[in-house]
Amino acid sequence: MKFCAVKQYFDDENNNNITSGASTTMIPLPNVESHPLAILITYCKKHLKIKANNADNKKETEKEMEQYEQELLKKVMPQELTELILAANYLNFKEALDFFCRAVASAIQNKSIEFVRKFFGLESDFELGEEEKLREEFAWSFEGVDED
């Protein structure tokens, strides 16, 4: 089971010998909202499906997964990525976490300081002149950066 946090819940349930005659067990996930959860479930199902289709061919699996991921990224707003990362982290869903962290890294790689601050909701807390000194020291790293 990919959602390791949920698996843990099932294991605990079995250990407590709770008879679940009902097929609908409510598992509380207070830290995950419905929208990112829906995306993660789709991602997981797709991942398992692709894996099953290409049972022995690891390369094919990777290729198809990459194509699906590219398509998925087109539909997701950069800001939504945080929710997805937090959800994947809470659910302990490693493949999705890896993918979404990669996506954020890719999104910010060539961006300016201002863009990154806005993206992460950060503010400069440098003293007067401190930031200028740093910018001068690393002036070469500002070349070729995307315009905001």
Place this chain on the structure above:
Amino acid sequence: MDNLLIYARGISAKNINTHIHTHAALQLKMSNLPRELIVDILSRLPVKSLCRFKCVSKPWRTLISHPDFVKTHLHRAQFKRLILAFGNSLYSIDHETSFENDVVAVALDYFPLDQNNQLAIAIIGSCNGLLCLRSQPNTFFVFNPATHESARIPDAPTPDGFDHAILAYGFGYAPSIDDYKLVKAVNAPLVAVFSLKTSTWKLVEGFHCEKSTEVWEGSLPCGTHLNGALHWVFKRRGGGECVIAAFDLETDTFREMPVPAISVSGFSTGSLKGCLCLMDLVFGLRRRDIWVMKEYGVGNSWTKILVVDPCYEVKPLCLWKKSKILMTIDRNENENENGNELVLCNPKDGTCKNFEVVDIPFWFYADTYVESLVSPKFSAIV
């Protein structure tokens, strides 16, 4: 802070000003990312981005400069490049270059060389993103091409005549003590070792061997760094047989390993996929064997993986796209000069393709490096 967290969970927050609109709310969520997830994201970035992002905020500057983060980032070893030293200049090439057409190299013009220096730069070694360079005569630097940082190694307090009797050099990393060392081995039984961590030189016992007659002043062998040790092939004094001398960088002592075959002229060393390689050094234009020690230290695990077409010297650089071997081959007809070409070789059928690097003629030293945040500065200021 608590108010903001409640909002992020989508529960209506009556305590917050109602004019916060969706965009701002999403930003607030991003700043809730726990530290380990920020580290996960940042550790995937190239060095250039990370140096720039040190200017984002104080916490980010501290995080990116922290030795733990440097290690995490290094561990991913995502961005690899080739380094070429030609004459007085350094160039780097993207490791993932397609090698379909002529290769374009980026000039590293920020390396602080004395412009009056007429002599060539030699690459002594490369590990964890640090390069050790020698600008003749006998001045050494440790340089990180990704962060643009460099530091000059102080001169060794060695006895007179030491520098003239140098047999070989090496630069490597000892993981058990987290230290980088530059080693100068001489013919007399002495070895001078410089530790980057302590910023001091010390003299230790060397390896009793004969100076190889094949080696000339211009290109002394540089040891291959592997598994926390430097490796050279020396000829045993008196006996004339070759043996691999492995200098352990933690204990500063030598141990021996056997060579694959008897060779009058010895071997040069290299490494491929984490294994030690040997290439025979018989003089002249001839086919050359490349041997790989599949199991470290085990003499009978030596395997011949390739025989290269006639050349003067061959050095494997790295595995390229998991299937081919990138190497430098010297086929220069002019015997008075080294002439290195970049060649991509398919070990399955032995076919080789050579490439020209735009604006860089033959005759260069080549090595590989990984882009990292490791600092060459001895006091490792954060």
